[in-house]
Amino acid sequence: MQLTVTDDHTRSGWLDQFDPRLRLLTALLFALTTVSLQQTPLLLLVLAASLLSALFTGLTGSLLLKRLLAMEGFMILLLIMLPFSVPGDSLFTLGSFSASTQGLERVLQIVLKANAIVIMLMTLIGTLEPVVLGHALGQLRLPEKLIHLFLFTVRYIGVLFDEYQRLRMAMRARAFVAGSNRHTWRSFGWLIGMLLVRSLERSQRILAAMKCRGFNGRLYLITTEHWQRRDSVILSILSLFFLLLLLSDHLL
Template identity: 50%
Template sequence: MGHVLTEGLHGPGRADGPLERLDPRARILGAAAFGVVTVACTHLAVLAAALALAFGLLLASGLPPGRALRRMAAMDGFILLLVLTLPFTTPGAAVFTLWGLPASREGLVLAAEILLTANAVVLALLALVGSLEPVTLGHALHRLRTPERLVHLMMFNIRYVEVLRGEYLRLRLAMRARGFRPATGWHSYRSFGYLLGMVLVRAVDRSERVLGAMKCRGFAGRIPLLHALAYGRRDAVFAVTLGAALLALCLAEAAHAAA
């Protein structure tokens, strides 16, 4: 069983993509630039091109595309409600009617815009940053001048989320051994509440032991973040290529806005 954060993404059968050897900082900044540009664009053709670009990044990332796409589809589940109601709630020219409710052209376009944008950004994020080792992400964010304490919080989260999930799963196993079956009702909810309270108590107890162990090894308020990152020619090529693609998206958007 892999780390909870990267389960299914870093598993066996993982191919080595060309993005794999890039400087993590270039990938983080690239994903951020991609997100800002895509969210700023509104024309459907431009957004479709952005989604195609994100798909290209996914293929180049070496992540198993099926699993990444399944995660993207799971996110679409969250916005289903919004996308399904928008055509009927946005005023405009009616295209068709469903149970007497007219669906407007403007609403359909807006729904399509949101779907394309959300999927393009998530896909690019998963491809560029989600393919990193979580710890590498922390180091790279530190080099990008993220506040040190925030980076440390993140490192602790990455380290202990797996440990605490193991704790949670052991408690669930113990409950199952005593015949607990999750259901809708007071008994179930109370048991879940006790379970989560116990996880919290154990988390705090563990954090005290962690701090004790850190002090024993001379912890004086700073955690050295070792990880030499070198920005090389390959990264410059990536930055220029992605920058040119994003500039093309901006120009296409401006051309459509002017037309």
């Protein structure tokens, strides 16, 4: 589940010396600040800051490009339609539709904000081990049920994928070839149904095993991480920097 970086798979050791809660709070403040900014130069500044952070962490360019392309593919329809739906000065026309300069500026802002936030999240949170991230969320007093759901999802999503792979292998062993016909869609429907049934059965076995080990509905998060003075200093400095960005955006 951890992001793949460089040759040794991690060069984020300089981040590991800080409390994970600091990384979560920094990512949250960065996202809130970036979303609030409206000036393009400041958005370019935060994008450059996120790219530098990813570079120092050791995230490879190919990994960043792959993740960003997945996000851009999701946003492509919005980015295409927005210039034609925002009123303003006409930039060019396409048939009976007119694209506005204000709409194009809005598209640029959305692209800069989304990329800056995603890159920073990959840098600060994506390089955390899932268990460490769950413990940090618990120390921040987030709802226990939400944390349990996150930890169980991380733990068993690979198990469900393995189950899906076994079912697909069984289908291929029976000479199943996917196509655009009724038999294919019915077969995939049975596949999804069997995956749900087996997931339910496995969840019941897991719950029974946990009850045998004294599970009472609560997971106790044991961690050796301690908030230090340097974490408070860094958080204060970053908060001041984000505040200056917001003030600059308001004054420009």
